[in-house]
Amino acid sequence: MFLVFNSFPQDNEKARLRISNSSNYTPISGVKVSDIIMNKIYTSNVNGYIYLEYIHYLALEISKKGYKTIKVYLTEDDFIDIEGCIVFLEKINVPDKSLINISEIELIRQNDIPELKSISGLYNSRGDLFDRHTMFNMSNARFRRRGYNYSENTITINNIKINSLYDGNVNWSTWSGIMHALKKDESTSYIESGNLSFGKMGSVTNYNSSPSNFRKITKAMFTQSNKTYKYRRQIMYNSGVLKDKLAFNLILSRKSSERSYFEGTDYNLDSFLAAIDYKIQSNSQINFTFIYTPLVKGKSSPNTKEVWGLTNNKYNSYWGFQQGKVRNSRIKKVKLPMVFLNYKYNIKDNIVLKLNILKQYGFVYNSRIGYNRAANPLPTYYQYLPSYFVRYSDDENFSNAYLVEKQFRENQEYRQLKWDDLYYINSSNPKSKYYMYDDVVSSGILKGNASLEIVLDKENKLNISSYLTIENSENYAEMTDLLGGELYYDTNPYSSGDAMYQDLENKNKPIKKGDRFIYNYEIESMQTGFAIKYKIHKYLWDSNITLDLNSTIYRRNGIFRNGGFANNSLGQSELLSFFGKGLKWDNSFKLSNRSFIKMNSMYSQNPPTVKTSFINMRVNNSVNPYHELELRKSIDMAYYYTGDSDKFQTKIFYSQLNNTVDGNFYFAQGLKNDSDDFVSETMYGINKLYKGVEIGFEKHFLAQYEFFTILNYGEYTYANKPKLMLQSESTNIENGNYGNVYIENYRLSGGPQAVFAFGLKYNSPKYWWVGLNNNFAWKNYIQISPLLRTSNFFEDENGSILNDIDRTKIISLLKQEDLGSSFYMNMSGGKSFRIKGLSFYLFISMNNIFNKTQYSGGFEQSRNANYELLLADKNREKPLFPSKYWMSYGTLYFLNLSVRM
Numbered sequence: 001m002f003l004v005f006n007s008f009p010q011d012n013e014k015a016r017l018r019i020s021n022s023s024n025y026t027p028i029s030g031v032k033v034s035d036i037i038m039n040k041i042y043t044s045n046v047n048g049y050i051y052l053e054y055i056h057y058l059a060l061e062i063s064k065k066g067y068k069t070i071k072v073y074l075t076e077d078d079f080i081d082i083e084g085c086i087v088f089l090e091k092i093n094v095p096d097k098s099l100i101n102i103s104e105i106e107l108i109r110q111n112d113i114p115e116l117k118s119i120s121g122l123y124n125s126r127g128d129l130f131d132r133h134t135m136f137n138m139s140n141a142r143f144r145r146r147g148y149n150y151s152e153n154t155i156t157i158n159n160i161k162i163n164s165l166y167d168g169n170v171n172w173s174t175w176s177g178i179m180h181a182l183k184k185d186e187s188t189s190y191i192e193s194g195n196l197s198f199g200k201m202g203s204v205t206n207y208n209s210s211p212s213n214f215r216k217i218t219k220a221m222f223t224q225s226n227k228t229y230k231y232r233r234q235i236m237y238n239s240g241v242l243k244d245k246l247a248f249n250l251i252l253s254r255k256s257s258e259r260s261y262f263e264g265t266d267y268n269l270d271s272f273l274a275a276i277d278y279k280i281q282s283n284s285q286i287n288f289t290f291i292y293t294p295l296v297k298g299k300s301s302p303n304t305k306e307v308w309g310l311t312n313n314k315y316n317s318y319w320g321f322q323q324g325k326v327r328n329s330r331i332k333k334v335k336l337p338m339v340f341l342n343y344k345y346n347i348k349d350n351i352v353l354k355l356n357i358l359k360q361y362g363f364v365y366n367s368r369i370g371y372n373r374a375a376n377p378l379p380t381y382y383q384y385l386p387s388y389f390v391r392y393s394d395d396e397n398f399s400n401a402y403l404v405e406k407q408f409r410e411n412q413e414y415r416q417l418k419w420d421d422l423y424y425i426n427s428s429n430p431k432s433k434y435y436m437y438d439d440v441v442s443s444g445i446l447k448g449n450a451s452l453e454i455v456l457d458k459e460n461k462l463n464i465s466s467y468l469t470i471e472n473s474e475n476y477a478e479m480t481d482l483l484g485g486e487l488y489y490d491t492n493p494y495s496s497g498d499a500m501y502q503d504l505e506n507k508n509k510p511i512k513k514g515d516r517f518i519y520n521y522e523i524e525s526m527q528t529g530f531a532i533k534y535k536i537h538k539y540l541w542d543s544n545i546t547l548d549l550n551s552t553i554y555r556r557n558g559i560f561r562n563g564g565f566a567n568n569s570l571g572q573s574e575l576l577s578f579f580g581k582g583l584k585w586d587n588s589f590k591l592s593n594r595s596f597i598k599m600n601s602m603y604s605q606n607p608p609t610v611k612t613s614f615i616n617m618r619v620n621n622s623v624n625p626y627h628e629l630e631l632r633k634s635i636d637m638a639y640y641y642t643g644d645s646d647k648f649q650t651k652i653f654y655s656q657l658n659n660t661v662d663g664n665f666y667f668a669q670g671l672k673n674d675s676d677d678f679v680s681e682t683m684y685g686i687n688k689l690y691k692g693v694e695i696g697f698e699k700h701f702l703a704q705y706e707f708f709t710i711l712n713y714g715e716y717t718y719a720n721k722p723k724l725m726l727q728s729e730s731t732n733i734e735n736g737n738y739g740n741v742y743i744e745n746y747r748l749s750g751g752p753q754a755v756f757a758f759g760l761k762y763n764s765p766k767y768w769w770v771g772l773n774n775n776f777a778w779k780n781y782i783q784i785s786p787l788l789r790t791s792n793f794f795e796d797e798n799g800s801i802l803n804d805i806d807r808t809k810i811i812s813l814l815k816q817e818d819l820g821s822s823f824y825m826n827m828s829g830g831k832s833f834r835i836k837g838l839s840f841y842l843f844i845s846m847n848n849i850f851n852k853t854q855y856s857g858g859f860e861q862s863r864n865a866n867y868e869l870l871l872a873d874k875n876r877e878k879p880l881f882p883s884k885y886w887m888s889y890g891t892l893y894f895l896n897l898s899v900r901m
Contacts, residue, residue, distance in 0.1 A: 015052045015085075019044045019062065022088035031089070034061040036071075036703040037765045059703050059763075067091055071644040073700050090593070128189070129649055129696030133710050133757060133773070140824050140848055140889050141777040142751040142856045146190065146201075146653060147690050147716035149750070151609075153202035154194065157182070158209055158289065158340045160358045160447050161197050165471045165525045165552070167611045171364070173295040174336045175207075177253040177271025180221070180236055182207040183214075190653070191600040191634050193584045196354075196451055196465050198531050198548035200606065201634045201655050201690075209289040209340065211249035212277045216240030218901040221253075225894045229267045230257035247277040261889055262300035264319025264328045264416075269295045283346040292337040299330035302858065302884040306387055307380050310408040311415060313853040313887045317380040320417030327419055329369045329436070336362035336443070350455040360445040365438040367480065369417075370518075373493050374433035377422060379415050387878035423484035432485025437518070443473040461535040469527045475618075476559075477518035479511050490517040492564070494678050494728070501563035502619075505570075519618040520559040525610055527552040529580075542588040552578045552607040556614060556621050564728075565620035573614070573621035578607035580629060595641040605629040612661035616680035616727050624661060626684040626723065631658040645700040655690040656719070662686060662786075670866035671726070672738075672792060679726040681862075683741055683786045687719040688748060704765070708773075709758035716748040724786050738790045746784055746816050749857065752777035770829035778821035782883055783859035788814060793866055802867055813870055817883060819855050824848045839900040844893075851891040858885035 019031045027048025034041050035052065036059040042050045052058065063069040067089040074085060134143060144150070151168030154161060163170050175182075186206035188194055194204030216238055223232035234253035241247045253271040260267050275289040300316040308315065319328040343355040369377055382388055386408070389401040407414040422434040451465035482488060487510040491500045501507050502518050511517045529550030536543040554576040561570035582604030590596045608630055615622040636653035664681040671677060692714025699707045724738040747753065759773025787793075794801055828845035863881040864870040873879045 015058075017050045017052055018086045019048045019050065020086055020088050022090045028064065028067070028089060031062060031064045031067075034063075035059070036061060037763065039765075059700065062087060062089065064089065073645070073706075129647060129698055129708065130651075130694050130710055130712070133696070133708055133759070134712075134755065137757060137759075137773050137775050137824075137826055137847075138755055138777065140856070140892075141755065141775065141780070141822055142886075142888075143755055143777060144751040145712075146655070146692065147714055147748055147750060147753060148202050148655075152200045154197050154199040154204045156186075156194065156197050156204070156206040157338075158287070158342050158358075159196045159206060159354065159356045159451075160340070160449060161467070161469075162358070162447075165469060165527060165554075165610055166473070166523070167609050171334065171336065173269070173297075173334045174293055174338060174360075175291055176293055176295070177232075177234070177255060177269055178251050178273040178291060178293065179207075180219070180234070181211075181214075181238075181249050181251040181273045181275065182209055184208075185213075189586075189598065189600065189638070191584065191602050191636055192586045193531075193533060193544070193546040193548075195453075195463055195533065196356075196449060196467075196531075198529075198546060198582055198584065198604075200604070201602070201632055201657070209249070209273065209275045209291075210277050210287050210342075211238055211247040211275050212241055212285075214238045214240075214249065219898060220901070221896065221898045223255075223894070223896045225892070227261050227889065227892050227894070228257070229255040229260065229269070231255070234271075241277075245279050249273065249275040259326070260298070261892070262314050263316040264326055265298035265300050265316060266326070266328065267297050269293060269297075285344050287340070287342040287344075289340040289342075290337070291340075293334075295332070295334040297332045298328035299332060301330075301380070302886050303380060304385075304882050304884055306385055306878055306882070308885065308887065310386075310405060313890060315415070315887075317378050317415070318417070320379075320419050321413065322419035327417075329367065329417060331365070331367045333363070333365040333367075333438075336360055336364065352453040354449075354451045354453070356449050358445070358447040360443070360447075362443065364441045364443075367436060367438050369422075370435045370437050371433060372488075372491065374425070377417060377434060379417060382880045385878075387876065387880055390878070391876060391880060419483075426483050426485035429485070432482045432488045434483050435479060435485065435488055436481035436483060438478045438480050439475075440478050441473055441475055443471065445472075446470045459537050461537070463533040463535070464531075465533075466530050467528070469525075471523075471525045473523045474520075475523065476516040476520040479513050479515050479517060482513060487512055488517075495564055497563075498566065499564040502560060504561040504563045504566055516559075519562075521617065522557040522559065523610055523617070524555045524557065525553065527607070540590045542590075544584070544586040546582075546584040548580075548582040548584075548604070550580045550607070552580065554610050554613050556617055558621060562619040565622075568622060569620045571621075574623060576613055576623060576627060578629060580604070580606050582606070582632075594643055595639070598638040598640070599635075600637075601635045602632065604632045606632060608659075608661060612663065612684075615663075615682050615725065622727065624682060624684055626659075626661070628659045630660055632656070633658075647696075647698040649694075649696045651694040653690070653692060653694075657688040657690070658686075658719075660686045660688065664862075666862050668726075668787065668862050668865045670792075670864060670869045672795075677726075677728045679728045681787065682725045682727070683722050684725070685720070686722040688716070689719040690714065690716045692716075692753070704763045706761040706763070706771075707759070708761075710756070712755045714753045716753055718743045718746050718748065720744055722786075724790050726787075738787070738792055740790065741786045742789045743784060743786065746789075747779070747781040749781050749783040749859070751780060751857070752822070753779040753781075767833060768829065768831040770827070772825070772827050775824045775826065776821065777823075780819040780822070780857070782817045782819065782857065782885070784816055785860040785862040787862045787865050788860065788870065793870075795866070805867060809871060810867070813867075813874060817858070817860075819858065819885075822854055822856075822888070823852060825850060841898045841900075843896040843898075847892040847894075848888075848890060853888050853890045855885040856888035858883050 019028045021028055029044055029046045029048060031044040033050050044050045058074040060072045062072060072087055154163055155170045185208045186194055188204045190203055191201060193199050197204050219236045221234040232255045236251040238249045239247055251273045255269040257267040271293040273291050277285060277287050279285045299318060301318050318330045319326060339359045341357045345353045347353055371377060386401040386405040389397040426432045426434055447469045449465055449467035454462040456462060490502045490511050492502060498504060527550055531548045533546040556573040558569045558571055584602040587599045588596055608627055613624055613627050615624055634655035636651055638651040641648040661684045667678045669676045695711045697709050721740040721742055721744055724741045726736045726738060755777045757773055757775040759771060761771035763769045826847045827849060830843045833840050860883050861881045864873050873881055
């Protein structure tokens with residue numbers, strides 16, 4: 001994210017620039033390069049190279065007789081690679097052989113020239129104004145570009161897709177802290193496919209760990225912040241290429257915080273990367289990379305408005321003091337090392353073979369407090385809040401309400417988890433009423449792909465690839481702490497008879513520390529596929545056509561026989577098999593040497609994830625009866641203009657995501673037959689619609705100044721009336737069908753659907769810079785409860801429609817809450833300097849300068865499942881089960897000092 005932290009990779013502390021001919025890529029000597037900021041003039045040597053003074057920002061005018069004069073604005077991001085940066089000049093009166101260029105040039109890296117390797121994406125994060133200015137500046141507003149879930153974006157490392165088959169997401173913590181040892185060598189525009197990954201509706205980004213991409217460097221980094229972590233210490237060493245054969249890279253990093261921004265949230269991340277390149281022959285190379293980033297992180301809680309009002313914007317209900325030490329009940333631990341093996345072989349000058357393998361094995365732990373036939377231990381449980389004591393208008397206990405409110409406001413220990421009390425209660429009972437356990441996922445992952453890149457001629461290129469993913473996992477709950485008790489018996493407090501036993505084969509087995517209980521099952525999943533990408537490169541037209549075919553299978557294997565599903569939980573489920581296919585077509589049309597348009601389109605049928613294919617996989621083998629292929633249809637159009645000192649882009653997009661599934665778990669009252677139960681919710685057959693426009697503008701003026709502005713306006717909605725199913729130990733699949741969910745045209749949650757930002761940056765010739773930006777966000781909606789939008793909401797215990805329904809009140813009760821607009825001002829700056837041969841770069845940023853905090857997201861509770869219960873609760877001055885919210889961060893600072901030796 002913080003590309004500005006990279007120091008220039010230089011020779012003798014200088015940045016290397018190469019000037020080449022745009023038509024044949026040959027170097028141009030004798031080119032005059034004027035540094036507008038420093039008022040210096042350079043001339044390219046016989047190899048086209050110029051060595052520029054060390055500075056983090058460059059404004060250059062490049063000219064030579066017979067060539068078009070151009071202006072170029074560069075930052076250190078353009079000099080990350082070992083070969084520095086290449087600028088292409090176009091001859092006067094000679095047709096431009098490239099389809100698209102920037103300011104009549106195309107800034108690409110030498111190892112991306114078509115004859116050498118592959119063309120770098122013109123539309124990378126640096127070229128896309130919207131990505132560049134929203135990625136960090138809008139993080140406080142939880143902004144998601146185009147409203148897509150993160151699973152729509154595809155991330156690959158060393159050309160291997162690391163998105164999981166389980167839920168489609170990327171576990172970012174498995175490679176956090178090593179970004180300075182990875183080169184982003186591919187980042188496509190939305191919808192476009194990658195070279196070795198078809199992708200979905202989002203972008204495809206590949207990170208390369210090859211140490212040959214970097215110069216010899218030793219760099220240390222020191223960071224202090226008040227967000228997720230407080231301190232980061234990092235050191236990186238790259239050997240450079242030794243004797244034209246060997247290169248290796250090592251990076252060690254530690255991020256830590258005993259108390260992060262929110263109360264009781266610690267953070268510890270140790271990151272290690274070791275990578276080796278070895279050139280076997282002149283035309284073949286092998287790479288080995290090992291990455292291990294163990295993480296321990298405390299979580300923070302969503303809270304109701306009542307709780308936020310009684311506490312502060314950093315409050316977290318998951319923690320408390322145990323014998324004077326902070327202890328969080330919700331801890332996430334990740335231990336998932338990755339090993340990559342990559343082989344590249346140039347069969348001929350125009351044919352390249354690539355083989356890539358990833359092996360990953362490890363554990364993910366998520367802890368929580370369990371309790372059985374005991375009071376909820378969370379201090380924010382509704383029965384412990386002031387609203388509980390005034391819940392009945394004819395029996396209001398204002399005295400107790402006042403005392404509880406006073407305690408919440410003034411006594412920190414009162415509003416925390418009372419660990420010592422839990423130990424005391426367990427010590428006086430024959431078995432533990434309270435206990436700690438981990439939800440554990442033990443996974444073994446093997447991924448691989450093979451590809452052939454064939455350059456047919458100067459205008460046609462073919463990429464053929466095949467891939468395989470095998471993901472097997474064990475999923476179980478593990479007892480980690482009996483909290484002072486001696487043993488525990490695994491029963492479900494919501495059921496009776498045999499149904500109460502989670503492991504029917506071992507009814508009376510005492511559970512001790514380290515034992516598996518509650519649930520225990522395995523998931524087997526495999527995906528194989530084939531993709532072919534054909535690239536056409538013409539003078540005024542550039543086109544990519546990609547076809548993807550894949551086969552996916554899932555199966556659950558139950559280890560426990562759950563008493564509530566005695567005949568449908570032990571052993572293997574049916575084998576789920578899906579055949580997916582997709583087609584993407586990307587087109588670029590050159591209008592002039594300064595402007596072009598793009599048209600991207602896609603159609604794909606993708607398998608559902610493992611998570612959405614089973615109704616309640618923790619306890620049974622029941623398959624979602626609507627396990628159909630997800631359908632994606634998307635199109636976008638973009639216009640790009642790049643002048644000598646300004647850049648403009650605008651995009652419109654329209655996407656449909658059909659046949660999807662969402663799930664949830666909660667306790668609900670007022671279900672069919674007037675029942676109360678802890679249920680597993682499955683909403684299936686969901687159609688979603690995304691449409692909107694993006695606009696970005698950037699202007700450089702007076703050499704040292706840069707202005708930008710961006711606008712996103714979208715509408716992301718549910719587009720149909722899907723179905724809802726509930727299941728629990730007392731509600732089986734036959735009578736758990738709740739019919740249609742009337743949510744058509746409701747807004748999707750997940751962040752603001754409209755943002756506007758503008759900012760100004762000053763670059764001083766004295767090697768420092770400062771920037772200020774203002775960010776506005778609005779149209780941010782909370783997640784609605786599907787159950788409240790079914791026929792169950794209007795029916796009594798006999799299934800008859802309620803007679804006394806006030807339709808005006810229904811509209812009010814079911815209106816989706818808009819969290820309102822938000823404004824954040826951010827400031828950042830940097831300074832480069834040298835001391836005794838060491839190069840230093842200092843970066844400082846402050847986000848949300850005015851410390852404005854508000855609800856950044858939230859969700860409706862489904863506790864009151866029918867009209868009468870919800871109306872009664874909403875009529876209270878302080879409802880018992882209102883929506884819960886996440887709070888945005890207040891003022892954040894980030895201080896980073898990097899040293900290059």
